[in-house]
Amino acid sequence: ETGVTQTPRHLVMGMTNKKSLKCEQHLGHNAMYWYKQSAKKPLELMFVYSLEERVENNSVPSRFSPECPNSSHLFLHLHTLQPEDSALYLCASSPRLAGGAYNEQFFGPGTRLTVL
Amino acid sequence: GQQLNQSPQSMFIQEGEDVSMNCTSSSIFNTWLWYKQDPGEGPVLLIALYKAGELTSNGRLTAQFGITRKDSFLNISASIPSDVGIYFCAGQLSGSRLTFGEGTQLTVNP
Numbered sequence: 001e002t003g004v005t006q007t008p009r010h011l012v013m014g015m016t017n018k019k020s021l022k023c024e025q026h027l028g029h030n031a032m033y034w035y036k037q038s039a040k041k042p043l044e045l046m047f048v049y050s051l052e053e054r055v056e057n058n059s060v061p062s063r064f065s066p067e068c069p070n071s072s073h074l075f076l077h078l079h080t081l082q083p084e085d086s087a088l089y090l091c092a093s094s095p096r097l098a099g100g101a102y103n104e105q106f107f108g109p110g111t112r113l114t115v116l
Numbered sequence: 117g118q119q120l121n122q123s124p125q126s127m128f129i130q131e132g133e134d135v136s137m138n139c140t141s142s143s144i145f146n147t148w149l150w151y152k153q154d155p156g157e158g159p160v161l162l163i164a165l166y167k168a169g170e171l172t173s174n175g176r177l178t179a180q181f182g183i184t185r186k187d188s189f190l191n192i193s194a195s196i197p198s199d200v201g202i203y204f205c206a207g208q209l210s211g212s213r214l215t216f217g218e219g220t221q222l223t224v225n226p
């Protein structure tokens with residue numbers, strides 16, 4: 001596997017279910033991100049991890065719970081979601097957290113989540 | 117917070133035509149990135165710009181970092197059907213936080 005991978009690619013869940021999204025990056029990067037992409041809206045940054053430590057949490061509801069066990073893996077645990085949480089959830093990674101040249105973010109293919 | 121205005125929102129063109137889209141910001145950025153997203157996939161980085169005034173090409177794509185650091189444009193020359201998708205600009209000032217535009221949906225008619 002190369003780049004950033006995400007599983008599952010599609011997920012349908014009820015509001016009472018508990019599920020997890022998985023992201024893995026094979027680029028040797030130190031920073032990982034979760035984004036939410038809804039139709040006709042800009043990408044919304046949810047969480048940022050640097051060297052397995054959460055450094056940013058953008059007022060995301062507690063029904064979304066991230067986990068970063070190591071610099072290559074990132075999870076998003078979901079429980080008691082609402083229908084409006086249906087969206088494409090994208091994972092990204094970058095070489096490091098600090099901005100600057102050659103520190104672009106690379107995205108995975110996303111998980112299409114539908115909450116019934 | 118910073119906001120990006122990306123235009124146009126959508127474009128319908130004939131194969132072979134050139135395309136131009138742009139992003140403007142209410143404040144400056146140090147880096148501009150252009151991504152393309154195909155249906156059902158994540159955004160793929162096309163071009164990265166690091167200096168005001170920089171002009172960078174990637175095949176038929178050319179992007180420029182505006183001299184004021186508040187804008188950037190992307191041109192696609194001689195469009196082909198596989199250019200179809202959503203194109204996003206993103207600006208970065210400090211840290212790794214990116215501010216994204218709303219995207220330009222490109223449709224290319226054969």
